[in-house]
Amino acid sequence: MPHTPRPRFGIMTAPMQVDYHDVLRVWREADAIPEIEHAWLFDHLMPIGGDPDGPTFEGWTLLSALAAHTRRLRLGVLVTSNRFRPPAMLAKIATTVDIVSGGRLDFGIGVGSRPSPPLARREYAAHGLPFHDTAHAVGSLAEACTVIRRLWTEEKPFDHHGIHHHLTGAFGNPKPVQRPHPPILIGGRSSATLRVAAEHADLWNIPGGAIDDAVRRSALLDRYCAEIGRDPASVTRSIHLPVVYDRPSATRHAIGEALDAGFRHIVLGLPAPYPADVARWVTDELISASARSAGF
Template sequence: MSAPSFGIATPPSQIAYPELLRVWQEADTVPEIEHAWLYDHLLPIFGDPLGPTFEGWTLLAALAAATERIRLGVLVTSNRFRPPAVLAKIAATVDVVSGGRLEMGLGAGSRPDVPFARREYEAHGLPYWDSAEAVARLGETCALLRRLWTADEPFDVDGEYLQLTGAWCSPKPVQRLGPPLVIGGRAGRTLRVVAEHADVWNYPGGDVTDASARGALLDRYCAEIGRDPATIRRSLVVGVSYDDPAATRAHVAQAVDAGFTHLVLSLPAPYPEKVVRWVADEIVTRS
């Protein structure tokens, strides 16, 4: 099993841009922290329903330009929000801006059983497909991203959901085969897409017991298509407690023991001064 890598997550909602910038620029100087993440919502999912929420990819581009070392991404991009070929162009642009540091987080989009999710789609005139269609579209998007990032000439697509003529992406990403695909989700249909396309699987939440059970299902799907499940790194989000770092360390240890070696430490706002250095000292180096 590979050594754990640690990142931070800063929800881009109910917060001012200078605070996010401060934390990300500090993370860029702390070698124990290897990656940093935003999320992808268009309206608040906590706190004041009319409060600020930044568009994830626009913000990510700004933070990419303001940092130099840390790998970065959106955990995870909703495949419902942007046309896939446009998303490929956005991601390639951020990879160029960052000098090849993008991790391509991607998921089917918010679940239909989450009440707050529907309002952001309705408020922005976005389609809200059922789960089966959303996951099928996710699979087509994964294949398209790879092809757009590596194709030597324009091509046409005649898929179940995607029809493109003269599809093309230039400039290409800095990373030769494109950014690694970090696919989030726990449903069986999504895990089949993970087995086929992902470099990293992110379990959406911190429940290690359930994550382990879903990981076993992912292993089975990998076996069905002849893929070594060890080629997919396992990722888990761990909420950080500033008041009880021992509990956070115990959560990290449980996740690592279960085979999750890509750990994303979610930082609650407001952010204390030197919060990333504190996380490295109190959580990472002592885990």
């Protein structure tokens, strides 16, 4: 009988409509609770909910600060928009965070914002960033994953002249702490993104939604892995589930459905404002209760 990996629970604090010290408080509290194994930020440059002119922090800069203030949590950005930063620059940023954290980075990346919701689209024009069509964005993501992995692992400078990215004399030094490189998490639900995940991902994350859709997408990922001769079980299934503070039973139900469907990496999205001792509440009301119910 195959071994079923135990679930690994984490939290996500979207760094919008909050203060830096609010996020830092939650992460420090979570860092002291072993049941919470990972913590995440998102990658938007302007709010995608609430006051459209409210505060939003840049994800990777904030992640580096939180890495320096924590000791145990695995951490990452769920997920980095490949549209925002050239891949060689992103590889350097991620290496820096992996070193600052002592080797705790999970490298999350995806295509970037879809045209919906509308608030997610405006940040490109507001920051002078192009917004290419989907085919361009998916091709760019696949190429970026190749470039980033090479920068993390190759011991000599190299050139890369692809369709979307061109580098001459590319070289990554220092290398990440984790060898051969930090785990790569690819987020998304489109079939094109799932093909990229089959080739490059150690973890695949789907951003919530109906569990039936998540199951179908996971089965499609299985198929794409099989087509390229990869063991589908080598890609950990991750799902983001929103937390509703006044309805913990609804969140527990969603966790149970995800566990039953084979998702073993659970990211619990915490809405702001964060209640006092929210990490302890998440542990007691959601994680421990769900693990007991599932027999883990």
